Amino acid sequence: MTTGPTEQRAGLRRITLLAALAVFAQESTWNFYESQVPPLLREHISSAAVVGMLMGMDNLLGVFIQPWIGSRSDHTRTSRGRRMPYLVVGMPVAAVLFAVIPHTAASLPLLIALMFSYALVANSFKPVAEALVPDFIPPQRRSRANAVVKIATSLTTIAAALISILLIDDHPKTAFAIPAAIMLISIAVLAATVRDNESPAYKAAVAESQAAPDTVNQRRRVRTTLAEIATDPDRSRLLLLAAIVLFGSAWAASRSLITPFGMETLDMTRGDAGGLTLPSGIAFILAAYPAAMFAESYGRLRVIAAGMAVFATAMLLGTLLHTPAGVTVALCIAAAGASCFLVNAAVVLWNLAPSAQVFGTYAGMYSICWAGGGFAGPALVGAMVDATGWTLMLVDICLLAVVATIAVVARIGTLRRRVAAAAL
Missing domain, CATH: 1.20.1250.20 (MFS general substrate transporter like domains)
Known part of the structure; x- marks a missing residue:
């Protein structure tokens, strides 16, 4: 049974919103991380250069991890597709690590260890979430889908600012827990609704692999x-x-x-x-x-x-x-x-x-x-x-x-x- 244009448009809107939700969840923690982890470091380190270097660690890790994990997901084949397995595992782990960060603030070595662990895990699914757009959305509609994703990203800046204004001074641990909770709720919704083995790009990649197996490796x-x-x-x-x-x-x-x-x-x-x-x-x-x-x-x-x-x-x-x-x-x-x-x-x-x-x-x-x-x-x-x-x-x-x-x-x-x- 084929779907009509109305059903197809509804399906594209649905997956666009879900992809935006995935990016919103991860960016909500990243924005809060960038704004509120430096004050924790400043309690131990007076040098702005050292604080900046430690805060730049996530970008350095991303240079090595993101292309590699993106390539790994390109060639993953499971019953849930090639993107969702990484999101289902990575997002909950990152949420827990992020929520624990303020609990380690009294110890600089523990704080740095948590920062490194969070950055390592969060970088491992960042390109995977973003790749949902070209997987599901046809080329001619990708700009408007990506616009929705970018709007979601921008909204996280406002959300992080509001959490900072309302909670960070009096309830710092609760403030960190809220973006983590957003990530956990988001991945629960994504896990229940997205099967990216049904995406056109996944089906095309499988067909291409089967047609030319010698080039896959x-x-x-x-x-x-x-x-x-x-x-x-x-x-x-x-x-x-x-x-x-x-x-x-x-x-x-x-x-x-x-x-x-x-x-x-x-x-x-x-x-x-x-x-x-x-x-x-x-x-x-x-x-x-x-x-x-x-x-x-x-x-x-x-x-x-x-x-x-x-x-x-x-x-x-x-x-x-x-x-x-x-x-x-x-x-x-x-x-x-x-x-x-x-x-x-x-x-x-x-x-x-x-x-x-x-x-x-x-x-x-x-x-x-x-x-x-x-x-x-x-x-x-x-x-x-x-x-x-x-x-x-x-x-x-x-x-x-x-x-x-x-x-x-x-x-x-x-x-x-x-x-x-x-x-x-």
């Missing part, structure tokens, strides 16, 4: 996929990964350095400067779904390039206005532009994948490139600030966005047009 290796991307005469995938790193650098710098920027150049207090990005978070949520719809109508690369150009222009606008209200408006415009990249870049990468066999690997590569940008961006822009001063920080960020737009994304568009012309 080679494709299991992450380095094989990376070598294929690096040596492919069509540089689209390689350039897109570079764009993810570059724009990830610009985005991370615009978020992590905005507080000292406000204090140094706008004469704001620490609290007021820290609130500069809050309205832009709402702007991102409002812009994410329209960014997906525009991409489906006008082309993803075109919308990505336009969004990055808007982001860069907004950085210049913030420099020119140079008031708290002006910078807030500029950050809102920048966030709306950035949504065009954040919603669509992963979709372009998935759609450039040679087969459904490697969706998890590609999800892992996107994650590590974005994390790499998040690690390098604040340091690079910080070095530029040392040379040019805090007043020009937004201009420095603009330069990164311009390089990503002109030198990378525009080049990808040229390559894709050449490939299409050669195929005629």
Whole structure:
């Protein structure tokens, strides 16, 4: 019995919301981890550099773990599919480890051990959850599905802030337990409702494995996929990964350095400067779904390039206005532009994948490139600030966005047009 268009659309909406739930659950703990673990470390460590190094440990682990676990899940075959086994095991373990973190705060070695354990486990299912989107959603609808996922991710920032405001001062252990409980409830819902062995991508991967069994073992290796991307005469995938790193650098710098920027150049207090990005978070949520719809109508690369150009222009606008209200408006415009990249870049990468066999690997590569940008961006822009001063920080960020737009994304568009012309 075949399903009609209405039933198919309902099924796509359902799996989109479930994929968003999986990402919301894991990001709710990550956001709270990033905001509330540093004060625990500061009780033992006075050096901001050491605290920053320990907080960056999860990104370093992710560089090694995420592509590997994504590749492992690509080639897993069980009665529940290839993604759910990792989520069903990993999410409860991560939730327990996360809830225990504040109970170890009195001992620095135990605290670091719990941080390492949580980061290790949480990194092991991050790309797996994100790969549910290309597994279930057809290419033409992936942008809007990924927009819903990104909205869910943005909502976790608000949720983490609310938990911090309401509970962290008086009930720190309860505050950590709430994101952990959200993760446990979410995986219970996912385990009861998702069978990713029924996804189109899983069925295609199984069929491909059966048709060419001799190539399966080679494709299991992450380095094989990376070598294929690096040596492919069509540089689209390689350039897109570079764009993810570059724009990830610009985005991370615009978020992590905005507080000292406000204090140094706008004469704001620490609290007021820290609130500069809050309205832009709402702007991102409002812009994410329209960014997906525009991409489906006008082309993803075109919308990505336009969004990055808007982001860069907004950085210049913030420099020119140079008031708290002006910078807030500029950050809102920048966030709306950035949504065009954040919603669509992963979709372009998935759609450039040679087969459904490697969706998890590609999800892992996107994650590590974005994390790499998040690690390098604040340091690079910080070095530029040392040379040019805090007043020009937004201009420095603009330069990164311009390089990503002109030198990378525009080049990808040229390559894709050449490939299409050669195929005629």
